[in-house]
Amino acid sequence: MIKEIIVVEGKDDTVAIKRAVEAETIETGGSAINKEVLERIRLAQERRGVIIFTDPDHAGERIRKIIAREVPGCKHAFLTQEAATSRGDIGVENASVEAIRSALVNVRTDYMAQGTEIGWNDLLEAGLIVHPAAAARRLEMGKRLGIGYCNGKQFYHRCRMFQITKEEFEAARRHLDEEEGAAL
Structure with a gap:
């Protein structure tokens, strides 16, 4: 139970x-x-x-x-x-x-943590905001991180709220980039 x-x-x-x-x-x-x-x-x-x-x-x-x-x-x-x-x-x-x-x-x-490692620049560099495929990338990253799909601002908020570590974020990003590279 x-x-x-x-x-x-x-x-x-x-x-x-x-x-x-x-x-x-x-x-x-x-x-x-x-x-x-x-x-x-x-x-x-x-x-x-x-x-x-x-x-x-x-x-x-x-x-x-x-x-x-x-x-x-x-x-x-x-x-x-x-x-x-x-x-x-x-x-x-x-x-x-x-x-x-x-x-x-x-x-x-x-849990809203102060000083969470994920920042706006991380989202920008990962192509999760201000990128032609940002929505699709956020969808896949949200699946990998277990935080669901949302817009860029909410994605940033959830990374902080759920204490997504830099390591978790980078591992999910690597897998996403590898899959996209293999699809080309």
């Missing part, structure tokens, strides 16, 4: 989580997250810890940001859009048992 309570968007997500692992969930009821739900999440964080596991889409990211802002110290599980898509529908409920388990094994802790 997973000790932390997993926060998901809806009932179908709960069903998918329970198919993959033994865990308890809190459902936000979609993007209209209210104070009562936030209070339950806050209590869960204090007593057992929380893993935020929302859909890899705009609404899911919005919910993730609201919860992370209101309830500091949460853990985060991420699915790629590919792993969460079925017949054009994106959501945790569409992910395979293996994809859900993998996301939960690779959970990241929400």
Whole structure:
């Protein structure tokens, strides 16, 4: 059984989580997250810890940001859009048992560190911002680092928040560059 309570968007997500692992969930009821739900999440964080596991889409990211802002110290599980898509529908409920388990094994802790080694110049040099293929590169780097896809500013924020080390970042970048080189 997973000790932390997993926060998901809806009932179908709960069903998918329970198919993959033994865990308890809190459902936000979609993007209209209210104070009562936030209070339950806050209590869960204090007593057992929380893993935020929302859909890899705009609404899911919005919910993730609201919860992370209101309830500091949460853990985060991420699915790629590919792993969460079925017949054009994106959501945790569409992910395979293996994809859900993998996301939960690779959970990241929400911790805003001062002096994190990753800087804007690292993102620039890696072609993650101000580059014709920046979005595609961020997508691949987000998969490799386990922090999901996001825009450049949010990618920088997540590198800091999840304490991505310079070594982790450079290893992911090397693999990405090698794969791109092999594809040419």
